[in-house]
Amino acid sequence: MSQLVFIAFQDNDNARYLVEAIAEDNPEAEVQHQPAMIRIQAEKRLVINRETMEEKLGRDWDVQEMLIDVISIGGNVDEDDDHFILQWT
Amino acid sequence: MVVKNKKLNLKDKYQYLTRDMAWEPTYQKKKDIFPDEDFEGIKITDWSQWEDPFRLTMDAYWKYQAEKEKKLYAIFDAFAQNNGHQNISDARYVNALKLFLSGVSPLEHAAFQGYAKVGRQFSGAGARVACQMQAIDELRHSQTQQHAMSHYNKHFNGLHDAAHMHDRVWFLSVPKSFFDDARSAGPFEFLTAISFSFEYVLTNLLFVPFMSGAAYNGDMATVTFGFSAQSDEARHMTLGLEVIKFILEQHEDNVPIVQRWIDKWFWRGFRLLSLVGMMMDYMLPNKVMSWAEAWEVYYEQNGGALFKDLERYGIRPPKYQDIANDAKHHVSHQAWSTFYQYSQATNFHTWMPEKEEMDWLSEKYPDTFDKYYRPRFEHWAKEHAEGRRFYNNTLPQLCQVCQIPTIFTEKEDPTALSHRQIVHEGERYHFCSDGCCDIFKHEPEKYVQAWLPVHQIYQGNCEGGDVETVVSKYYHINIGEDNFEYIGSPDHKRWLSIKGKSSDTKADSAKQDAA
Amino acid sequence: MSVNALYDYKFEPRDKVENFHGMQLLYVYWPHHLMYCSPFAMLVQPDMTFGAFVDEVLKPATADHPDAPQADFLAAEWQLNGEPFTPDASATLKDCGIDHKSMLTVTTKGLDGIAGSAS
Numbered sequence: 001m002s003q004l005v006f007i008a009f010q011d012n013d014n015a016r017y018l019v020e021a022i023a024e025d026n027p028e029a030e031v032q033h034q035p036a037m038i039r040i041q042a043e044k045r046l047v048i049n050r051e052t053m054e055e056k057l058g059r060d061w062d063v064q065e066m067l068i069d070v071i072s073i074g075g076n077v078d079e080d081d082d083h084f085i086l087q088w089t
Numbered sequence: 090m091v092v093k094n095k096k097l098n099l100k101d102k103y104q105y106l107t108r109d110m111a112w113e114p115t116y117q118k119k120k121d122i123f124p125d126e127d128f129e130g131i132k133i134t135d136w137s138q139w140e141d142p143f144r145l146t147m148d149a150y151w152k153y154q155a156e157k158e159k160k161l162y163a164i165f166d167a168f169a170q171n172n173g174h175q176n177i178s179d180a181r182y183v184n185a186l187k188l189f190l191s192g193v194s195p196l197e198h199a200a201f202q203g204y205a206k207v208g209r210q211f212s213g214a215g216a217r218v219a220c221q222m223q224a225i226d227e228l229r230h231s232q233t234q235q236h237a238m239s240h241y242n243k244h245f246n247g248l249h250d251a252a253h254m255h256d257r258v259w260f261l262s263v264p265k266s267f268f269d270d271a272r273s274a275g276p277f278e279f280l281t282a283i284s285f286s287f288e289y290v291l292t293n294l295l296f297v298p299f300m301s302g303a304a305y306n307g308d309m310a311t312v313t314f315g316f317s318a319q320s321d322e323a324r325h326m327t328l329g330l331e332v333i334k335f336i337l338e339q340h341e342d343n344v345p346i347v348q349r350w351i352d353k354w355f356w357r358g359f360r361l362l363s364l365v366g367m368m369m370d371y372m373l374p375n376k377v378m379s380w381a382e383a384w385e386v387y388y389e390q391n392g393g394a395l396f397k398d399l400e401r402y403g404i405r406p407p408k409y410q411d412i413a414n415d416a417k418h419h420v421s422h423q424a425w426s427t428f429y430q431y432s433q434a435t436n437f438h439t440w441m442p443e444k445e446e447m448d449w450l451s452e453k454y455p456d457t458f459d460k461y462y463r464p465r466f467e468h469w470a471k472e473h474a475e476g477r478r479f480y481n482n483t484l485p486q487l488c489q490v491c492q493i494p495t496i497f498t499e500k501e502d503p504t505a506l507s508h509r510q511i512v513h514e515g516e517r518y519h520f521c522s523d524g525c526c527d528i529f530k531h532e533p534e535k536y537v538q539a540w541l542p543v544h545q546i547y548q549g550n551c552e553g554g555d556v557e558t559v560v561s562k563y564y565h566i567n568i569g570e571d572n573f574e575y576i577g578s579p580d581h582k583r584w585l586s587i588k589g590k591s592s593d594t595k596a597d598s599a600k601q602d603a604a
Numbered sequence: 605m606s607v608n609a610l611y612d613y614k615f616e617p618r619d620k621v622e623n624f625h626g627m628q629l630l631y632v633y634w635p636h637h638l639m640y641c642s643p644f645a646m647l648v649q650p651d652m653t654f655g656a657f658v659d660e661v662l663k664p665a666t667a668d669h670p671d672a673p674q675a676d677f678l679a680a681e682w683q684l685n686g687e688p689f690t691p692d693a694s695a696t697l698k699d700c701g702i703d704h705k706s707m708l709t710v711t712t713k714g715l716d717g718i719a720g721s722a723s
Contacts, residue, residue: 003394008297010316035377036304036312037297063099064145067153068160071319072293074391076398077142077327081099088398128610275608427641465639465723468670479639483665486631486643486707494642504636504722508643510685510707516617517685517705519631519643532607538615547647548623 005075005086006041015069021052037071046075048084103144108137111214123212129275132340136213139335142327150222154229154321161233161317168310169240178306178374180245180584181575185299185372186238186311187247187437192264192364193295194234195255197318199268200283201227207276219328223284226321230314237314245580247436247571254436257551258564259542260364260428262492266539267361271354273535277336278350284329286354286407290392292322295365298383302373330395337402344403349531355407356524359416360491366421367428370450371442379453384417409524415500418454422462423496429469430481434556436566438575441470461503478574482556484543489518489536490525497521513537621704626650630697631707632662636715636722637669643707654700655693662710671715683709 009015075086208220300315366380485494633643
């Protein structure tokens with residue numbers, strides 16, 4: 001059985017960088033555009049890397065900044081200074 | 090928003106600012122300080138195993154929450170300054186907000202009270218901090234929802250006394266009793282009920298597809314508070330999952346207790362969400378996805394992945410999940426039928442779907458809508474057109490546990506109600522399903538005292554014996570303004586005048602005949 | 605089973621018959637007529653006759669249904685709390701064995717709701 005993790009963001013300017021970074025670091029992820037929101041799902045695992053985000057934004061970025069634009073998540077969370085990971089083990 | 094001066098990494102900061110702020114008591118016994126921690130039978134051997142994956146400390150919490158609030162209130166202001174209510178898809182939509190404000194927002198406040206209470210009852214510092222943050226979040230949700238809808242209250246009926254109605258109105262006893270049940274349980278059951286079963290497994294269905302639908306119907310204020318609340322929810326959901334894993338890892342004796350709570354609270358949450366199903370399928374004039382589709386994505390798919398992950402702890406998917414999955418084809422229609430026929434006693438309006446909406450329902454519910462529900466709806470539409478808008482003038486039987494009228498049907502036979510009855514200590518009790526009946530049988534003392542609105546009216550405890558007096562005096566619903574059919578209602582006329590249309594067509598001739 | 609509580613958790617049932625001032629509750633389910641979303645909850649006098657109950661309580665409650673004119677309730681198939689039941693129109697509800705919070709199910713064979721949809 002498929003076991004998807006997902007994350008949903010408000011469809012705003014910040015989130016566009018997040019979506020770009022996620023798409024780059026998780027080539028298998030599926031990006032779904034819905035009214036006012038963007039939902040990304042992937043099999044078992046999704047990662048947001050601070051490094052990729054900082055490249056996209058051209059500034060320092062704290063992983064916890066994603067709390068402002070996130071709507072919902074599904075999966076076990078593992079967060080530290082460098083990444084935010086959602087996964088089913 | 091750059092965090093400067095990063096002397097501590099996230100893990101160390103969390104350790105210092107959370108765990109190290111706590112202390113071991115010396116002159117009082119731990120048992121006396123946290124007297125409610127053991128009675129549910131949950132065994133905790135090592136609180137230090139508690140993980141908060143977000144590792145959020147209070148200083149970061151305030152910073153990010155302030156940021157969210159600023160964004161949110163900027164949108165509220167813009168919405169009000171631009172008369173945003175005039176740009177929604179249709180004023181029928183506002184009726185979903187009336188239900189939300191009287192049914193959901195008070196639950197946010199109840200959640201605030203619940204988390205403030207249980208946050209005092211755990212001897213582990215990590216759990217206390219997480220509950221404290223969540224209590225503040227819930228208070229924020231209750232307040233921002235009321236602020237967002239205060240704009241609508243200036244222009245539409247039915248939003249004027251939500252907190253009062255929540256305590257009294259018949260259908261609002263459904264959400265109210267749900268939360269009262271959770272809040273009157275022990276601290277671990279509360280977290281399993283609300284953090285896990287409700288927040289993790291089910292609230293996505295309310296806050297994600299419904300709020301996306303609000304956006305699609307032009308309501309930027311609501312979608313913004315919805316998503317802003319749900320952004321806290323991401324943290325709450327993570328807490329919910331961690332709570333369950335923590336309890337299960339602590340002791341094998343905890344597994345059957347938690348399983349029973351999951352069974353109970355999944356079923357209770359599923360029943361409560363019947364209201365949301367109806368909001369999605371019937372109260373959003375512009376459709377995003379059907380309730381059945383939302384259930385498939387957010388319960389069957391996401392919940393499926395979750396319960397697969399929990400298998401290793403010996404947890405199985407909730408009992409009666411198969412019934413809930415099948416019911417996705419029915420509940421929204423059954424709930425809408427119910428509110429349609431009892432609209433004389435609601436703070437919002439109801440209506441029959443227009444032809445294109447019925448066709449959308451047929452397409453989304455190919456196996457059920459035309460067969461079981463369309464004939465009923467077309468009959469009602471015809472009756473209304475001929476000046477006989479249908480209202481059911483006899484009160485409904487309510488389920489002793491979920492307090493919803495016993496409207497649900499059998500999985501194997503959608504033409505038969507799934508009514509159940511038992512006798513307990515010489516009294517008869519009635520239920521909507523095996524799910525609710527099982528919950529009663531496990532804790533009968535809790536539910537024999539249920540304040541069932543229909544029975545309370547018949548006992549004469551609601552300021553009058555007739556529905557009209559109860560509705561106006563006891564519920565504070567303004568008769569002829571807040572209740573009855575939408576077509577021809579003051580809200581409808583106001584909307585037509587906002588849109589520069591006349592209201593003297595068939596709408597008027599058909600209005601509120603059965604009143 | 606019973607509630608796991610911090611104290612001796614015991615409450616009176618809230619809907620005992622004595623709280624209804626001489627009246628009692630009676631639920632009536634008319635299968636295949638789900639236009640009425642759930643069984644009716646009716647407040648009745650225990651010493652009213654079954655015939656009076658049908659004429660004065662049940663018929664007005666069901667009058668708006670298109671099947672109502674054809675429904676011969678007294679000749680229909682009845683159940684009381686899930687058991688077969690033969691009503692006696694002249695007997696009181698109490699004498700018929702209908703106690704507080706009983707449920708009657710009345711099946712009118714051949715009447716299957718709006719367009720046969722069980723509505």
